[in-house]
Amino acid sequence: MLFGRRTILRGFGAATIAGVAGLAPPRLSAATAAKPISRPIPSSGEAVPVVGLGSWITFNVGNDPVLLDASTKVIAAFFENGGRLIDSSPMYGSSQSTIGYALDKLGYPKQAFAADKIWTSFEAEGATQFDATRKLWGLNTMDLMQVHNLLSWEAHLEMLKEKKSAGEFRYIGITTSHGRRHRELEAIMAGHDIDFVQLTYNVLDREAEPRLLPLARERGIAVIVNRPYQRGALIRRFSGKPLPPFAAEIDAGSWPQLLLKFIVSHPAVTCAIPATTRVVHVKENLASAAGPLPDAGMRARIGDYVGQL
């Protein structure tokens, strides 16, 4: 993430304010838990931790000062525990401005990887929305810009390619969710020069496995996984049910950890982006990517076990 002079100055001032407000910038001390493993972005080799942070619903808190500070604590914990990639969209209400508020309070941590989207049906609005997004994040340069849910993707992709060439952001991507429009997504992945693809993948939603994930590896496209817990539905579904005995072999002490390990252990997956409002969940998510991950054999066993529940 690159900063302009104005942003850095704002960040410096904000750090002072944050200290007063009890929201000191994250301290990356040796006492912090083991760092999550990272994967390289194929197009550049830059490493990103396999667990990121989503913002759908969780950071749409309007201008509520209490919830803005609570969100800031979640984001601070995310960085403190080795996280980098935060993903948002203009579709997510005030989530972008909440992230901008938190980054400002935290002094714009240098490890932050800013991922956002273009979400509009109107071609002419794409560039304006990009500028609005940068302003809301408080950044001059974004890291990743994606076309949200393939909406008017032809026009937006062209616009984004121009802006990427101009250095206004670094990586270009396209997203879908809930397994929708996979054929169209596959055609875009095969026919366009993109760095990232974002899609839904978890132990029950595995439509991406046969074609999209192998294609991403073949084409050198990084994969961001959304809805890793189906917005919490998977956790609710399995809570109270026994973990498989072999979960201990990969240090998965809870269902969320096992479900997340299953996702990020797929070799094509670069990063999963669970969203949460709780610091303890952020830590748990990142911790699950710090220990051993299941191999192909255990992934199959996890799938079988879950299928029987």
Add this chain to the structure above:
Amino acid sequence: MGSWSSYSLSDFLLFSPEVYERLFVLHNQDLWPVQLVTLALAAVVLTLVLGRAPGGTRAAFVILGAAWIVVAAVFFLGRYQTINWLGADIAFLAAFEGIVLLMLGLAGRTELMGQQGNRLKFAAGIAVLAAGLLLYPLLAPAFGFTIVGAQVFGLTPDPTAVATLGAVALQRSRLRFLAALMPACWCVFTALILWTLGRADFFVAPALMVVALVVMVLPRTTATR
């Protein structure tokens, strides 16, 4: 998975139950003690409608119209827009409703049915009106929420919509159907939001809406032999 059938209501919900509840808490805290003024105006509206004097009902509709315009500007634009990008569009519709009611009031198209007609119709309309005007703030504690987050007539949409439905249900003019459109739509919309948020009070506004709509189509007088 490519069809609309793959969507659920929760896919369209942008915020959490906590955020929605606190939206009203902050709204009330920021506006206090304006609630006392709007509740006083609510009592005035109820009194004027019960009195049914031509000038009184005109004034009542003007107050209802002004209430919608305040809700449009202060709630939908000033508050709701911060968590839902539809806020500005809904504010436009709410302001339009306010203008419709104001015009009805100023034009004198506010003649109401009387108690001497269908007593059941009159009583049910007044009950819906009173529920929106005065009883709605009590729903929050009744359903386990803080009174600080209560919805109040003239400042938040649910009681304003319900009260409007109660008033226009008693109106004689056919324009009552136009005036009922926006509040009825909001009652359905708010029910979907609350239901998706898992709130037990989701049924209140649509239930009162149904009563008001039935009142609207009931005959003004009971049949006599």
